[in-house]
Amino acid sequence: MKKEILCFLILGMTLSLTSCEGVTEKKPQVEKEESLRENAETEEEVKESSINAKKLTYKIYTGETVNISKKDRKVKYQSEDQKVAKVFKDGTVLGIKDGKTSISVSDGKQVSQIKIVVRKQGMVYPKFQMMVGEHLDLQFSNATVVSDWVSDKPEIASVTKDGMVSAKKEGKTIIHGTDGKRTYTCRLTVAKKPAHIIYLTFDDGPTRYTTPKVLDILKKNHVKATFFEIKPETEDFDLTRRVIDEGHTLALHGYEHRYDLIYRSVEIYKENLDLLQAFFFKNFGVWCTNTRFPGGSSNRVSSYNPGVMTEITKRIHDWGYHYFDWNVASGDSDGIATSGALYDHVIKQLSKERDNVILMHDYTDNDVMLGALEEIIAYGKQNGYTFLPITASTEEVHHTVKN
């Protein structure tokens, strides 16, 4: 852990009482309620304008579907920006990511426009790809609760009433549910799982020296990875942005990385995750659910608070997070001396009997790791491994808890 922490928290106070720069969303609950109220107003607006049938605007959440079809009329729909919202033949619109788009409705003679505004909040996975055998808990970034999920093709992926999806075989299905007022949809593709997988993971970034070099190597080799980040400084936002834009998984390491602080209580640990999740969502629009404990779940650095890891690991899934340890330690944080030694150390731990999660660090000046990364990728490709980013449905790799 070499990253400088500029934001010191006062011992003995809970994180919620401190005033760290950058984050003002200390009470996300309040914000959620407000935005629901906002949406209620929107619905009236829509109804009114439907009567006038002039300037029609729909404001929807991500994952929400609305039907804009005018009955007894044969028309064609087209969405200007399909990344924001898709429209289907029957006039159903699905909000995919926050932004605005316009849907043109054409009956062959006349074309009219319907505006769609997709909000940032909503269902986290309106479009998702899973691999056979994986599980996904459908989540919301606001207070929505859907308790009656249904899968159109349960033989491809089944879903429990409360939203736990199980991928069964290759294909596509649509999963939908309602909170009584709105309908939400997950368009799911199930793919075959590759025989041998390597998940490259990088902790403790982003840093100006190392992160761009890691990203360049990954890009050159067409490999996606996972970055468990600490809260980036404003001047490093471009690094986090690059991680997201280049298709890697942004994941949570912690708002803070100080062992003496974050494990002081279960509540403080939860706050340390919640703050970073809110921070990333506010600044980058990405709702992160994957986490890694500083020190791993097997850490003994938390032993000043006996039993805290046992308690946190028991509860963390109920908080909406998934946690990942590793089964291949690169040794970069254990003082391994050369890139050659790091390479050998990683290669000898790889196994075809399980998925491989490799622990590396993109903290500053990590030349030892940087010097081995490309060769590790080359070895993996030559030996039948597929490199993948961790997703919300990746099977978790856990250590044995020791505290």
Ligand code: ZN
């Ligand atoms: Zn770390």
